[in-house]
Amino acid sequence: MGKTQLGGIGSVSTINSRRIVFVRRARVIAVAALSALVAMSWVSNASALTSQTPGDYCFNPGEKTVNSYGEKMICTLNGKRKAWARYVATAPIAPTNLAIVRSKDKASPNRNFFDVSWKSPSNNVIYPYVSYWLSTAPTAITTVKLAFGATSYRFEWLKTGSIPLCFSLSLGNEFGTTKSGSVCEDASLLPATTTTISTISSAPSTPTDFKLVFTSPFDGTGKLSWTDKSANADNFYISSIEPLKLESLDKAWYKSKNNTTTVGVKGFARGGNYCYWILASNSLGNSAWSTSTCAVAGVTTATTISGPATNAGVAPSPGGSGTWAGCFFKNIRMWGSVYITRNPAEANVIVYKTTNLYGSDLKVFNAPYSYSATSCGMWFNTSNPNSADFKVYFTSDQTEAEITVYMTPYANIAGR
Incomplete structure (x- = not known):
């Protein structure tokens, strides 16, 4: 009878321990599934896991993804350089080096331009906000949301004599917002500067007059040229139906210098048919693709095809072509x-x-x-x-x- 009772107790204990193990495993599985779901929901503007590593060239500043190593990545903009960087999953670090100057550029007889600038110590800033106000009216605050990567802003303000003008900066992402302290300066005593801080209002227009011209007499080289119609592009993206043969190339991006709109091409074989197309880009987005420009190396004729396409088209059969x-x-x-x-x-x-x-x-x-x-x-x-x-x-x-x-x-x- 005692043995039976002990056996019964042992069976219950075994069953309970199995239940505990099962519950623990279920919880682990649930936590893992929830973590995976959170990770997938974090990915923004990315179609699949990719193999980006820090420093690799990226296309759209502010785009976020998770690479094949499980690291959260963000496309950063440093000057005109776009590159992937590890994304820190915390609120941004407070900005530093806040400064305000009065521009010599004249807004109107009764108003001045003011340029504010700052530095962001972290690369996880998604939306910066600038706020400015008079010290005598601290509740009348103007707040402006800026483009991704912005480190300066120009605003217009009434001439206020010796009344201090103040501004502050907020840096935010999906994990929180960090606000700087206020910087106040006497508007009448602010140093004047001739520095012009341009505010980009829109993505660039599609480049026009895109041409491919080979050197004559033919020596295997040529030139691509185009017109920056909106004059606000930071970069030009060039691609082709052949491996790119650009003299100035940074992972398929030709970076303009002083608004240069030409680039050399080289390494062509006589009789080869080559096509290129182009788009313009700045911090607010990309233009549509230009028409393609095509030319046969060593031959003076050239063709243009609508849209980012090639000269091949659909091969014709008797009766017509596509x-x-x-x-x-x-x-x-x-x-x-x-x-x-x-x-x-x-x-x-x-x-x-x-x-x-x-x-x-x-x-x-x-x-x-x-x-x-x-x-x-x-x-x-x-x-x-x-x-x-x-x-x-x-x-x-x-x-x-x-x-x-x-x-x-x-x-x-x-x-x-």
């Missing part, structure tokens, strides 16, 4: 085929095929990126469970002018 228009091939007049295969190594493994293209339109998502003068590649996201992209080739060399679509796992050429 016309590139924006992100569509309109009225494809051919008896071609569409093949979707698993990858280039399995080009004969057909997953999907259609031959009903004659007279139809084909939509292409995102900008194309091409690899030769006779084919152009388009990338677009799919709902495939492997989370891969498809690369589309339009080529004039294939039988029946077919269109081949194949899958490249984990490809990432965002912004191309």
